[in-house]
Amino acid sequence: MPPRVRRLIFWLVAGGAAARLYVLGQERSWAVVLPAAAGVTAVAFAAWAAHVVAHELGHLVAARVVGFHVSALRLGPVRFGLDGLEPKVSWAGLDLGGGLSSSPVGLAGLPQKLRFVALAGPVATLGLMTATLVWYQAAGAPGVASVPGIAATMGALVLVTALLPSWALPRRPPAGTDMGQVFASRKTLAHWVRIAILDGAERGQRVSQTATPEALEPYLPPEGVVEPVVLAWVVSCFELGQFERARPRLMTAVHPERSRRVPNTEDDLETNVEPWLLTDLNAQAGALAALVDGDVTAARRFLAEVRTFEALPWYGDLLEACIAEASKDEAERDAALERWRSAVDAHPRGRFARSGNDWILDALEQRRA
Numbered sequence: 001m002p003p004r005v006r007r008l009i010f011w012l013v014a015g016g017a018a019a020r021l022y023v024l025g026q027e028r029s030w031a032v033v034l035p036a037a038a039g040v041t042a043v044a045f046a047a048w049a050a051h052v053v054a055h056e057l058g059h060l061v062a063a064r065v066v067g068f069h070v071s072a073l074r075l076g077p078v079r080f081g082l083d084g085l086e087p088k089v090s091w092a093g094l095d096l097g098g099g100l101s102s103s104p105v106g107l108a109g110l111p112q113k114l115r116f117v118a119l120a121g122p123v124a125t126l127g128l129m130t131a132t133l134v135w136y137q138a139a140g141a142p143g144v145a146s147v148p149g150i151a152a153t154m155g156a157l158v159l160v161t162a163l164l165p166s167w168a169l170p171r172r173p174p175a176g177t178d179m180g181q182v183f184a185s186r187k188t189l190a191h192w193v194r195i196a197i198l199d200g201a202e203r204g205q206r207v208s209q210t211a212t213p214e215a216l217e218p219y220l221p222p223e224g225v226v227e228p229v230v231l232a233w234v235v236s237c238f239e240l241g242q243f244e245r246a247r248p249r250l251m252t253a254v255h256p257e258r259s260r261r262v263p264n265t266e267d268d269l270e271t272n273v274e275p276w277l278l279t280d281l282n283a284q285a286g287a288l289a290a291l292v293d294g295d296v297t298a299a300r301r302f303l304a305e306v307r308t309f310e311a312l313p314w315y316g317d318l319l320e321a322c323i324a325e326a327s328k329d330e331a332e333r334d335a336a337l338e339r340w341r342s343a344v345d346a347h348p349r350g351r352f353a354r355s356g357n358d359w360i361l362d363a364l365e366q367r368r369a
Contacts, residue, residue, distance in 0.1 A: 043147050047132070047154035048096065051125055052076065055162060056098035058124025059117055063102045066113040069199055072101040103199035104192055107215045111184045114192055118181035122162045129155030190219040190229040197232050201355035207232055208239040213246075223249060234285050239359040243292045250289055287319050288360070296326050314343035318357055325367055337364065 053075055063070050071083045079092040102117070104110055132155045136148040143149050165179050175181070175195075176188035193216065200210030216233040230249065237246035287302035300323060306316040317340035324333035344350035354361075 043150045044154055047151040048158065049076065050151075051128055051155050051158035052096070052098045054124045054128045055121040055158065056100055058120040058122075059100045059102075062117040062120030063100060066109075066116055067105055068102040068113070068117065069105055070100065070102045074099040074101075104196040105199065107193060107196055107211050110192060110196070111189060114184060114189070115182050118176075118178045121178055122159065125155070125159045125162055129159055186219060186221070187227075190221070190227055193219050194228040194232065198352070201352045204351065204355060206239055206355055206358055208236040211236060213237045213240065213242060220249075231285065235356055238285075238288065243289065247289055250285055284315065284319060288322065291322055291326050294326070296323060299323050299326070312343075312347070314340055314347075317343065318360060321364060322360065325364060333364070 056073060056075060060070060060073055069083070071081070072086050073080045073082060074092045074095075075098050076096060077092050077094055079086075079090045081088050081090070104113065129152065132148060132151040136142075136146075136152045139146065139148045141149075162178055164177060173180075174187075174191045176185070176191070180188050181192075193211065197207055197210050200207070211232065213233055213236045216229060216236060219229050220233060221227050221230065234246045234250050237243070284302070284306055287299040287306070290296075290298035290302060299319070303316055303319045303323060306319060310316055317336050320336035321333050321340065324330075324336060344353045347353070
């Protein structure tokens with residue numbers, strides 16, 4: 001659940017409780033009401049925290065069982081690094097919820113694994129809530145304001161918020177809610193495919209090593225729609241030399257009018273695409289496809305598109321090297337390639353550029369040899 005929804009629920013509950021507290025304080029002695037209110041608040045926060053911890057630990061254990069790479073666990077305002085790449089403990093901001101940062105390792109059985117991990121949190125919450133209800137009944141149902149009553153009420157609230165579907169939220173999270181991941185729509189799965197590919201790149205794998213074109217095809221959107229999974233599929237095809245297979249979908253997604261469109265619909269992942277997806281990477285792929293066809297003029301047009309919108313100034317350098325190779329300009333090829341390599345090696349995220357372009361470097365080296 002997004003932080004804004006949790007904050008809204010918190011302030012609605014807190015506002016109602018404060019109004020009721022004021023009425024009670026006016027009707028009875030504040031000396032009696034304030035200590036009781038402080039006790040109820042402390043129990044409510046403790047119960048909420050216990051349910052959040054149980055929920056996230058359920059996700060964590062399930063993620064470990066299915067072999068997901070887990071990088072961090074957030075419990076309220078505290079974030080715990082679990083992979084040695086993040087600080088062991090860091091401040092995550094004012095938030096009453098939790099979260100697990102994880103990524104699939106490969107695509108084998110992804111829908112089933114994602115459902116298992118997503119269900120583990122609500123199941124853990126349900127188990128703890130059931131325990132609090134048993135406690136409540138064993139205490140003789142002493143009332144909602146009692147300690148077991150408050151614990152059971154907070155457990156029910158946490159469970160309800162955990163089961164909210166995406167359409168009930170003000171902004172649909174790309175990764176999906178717990179229930180969204182259980183039902184595993186194509187868009188949700190495509191997002192997790194992207195995470196798996198990025199995780200593979202983090203470990204130095206090429207796209208085709210993480211996901212072959214056949215493995216990616218079930219997650220592709222309709223023709224002409226641009227999503228990260230489309231570019232992953234194109235790169236996977238290119239790495240394996242399957243240029244003809246990639247060309248039809250690639251060329252329907254890459255053209256100047258589409259590149260200049262600005263997404264403005266938050267909830268529609270088909271139109272709410274990062275600008276670099278509609279510019280840099282698509283135009284790069286278009287230029288490479290043109291070079292495969294031997295059309296240097298078209299490749300230069302795509303290169304101009306890259307240079308117009310590129311997020312980093314070195315995005316076009318590798319294309320310049322490829323175009324120079326096609327034009328048999330060895331000096332420019334070597335100079336552009338050296339610029340690209342130097343910039344990538346100096347950039348904190350350069351390993352992603354290398355993982356996605358190793359096949360191009362191999363092709364250039366083969367031609368030079």
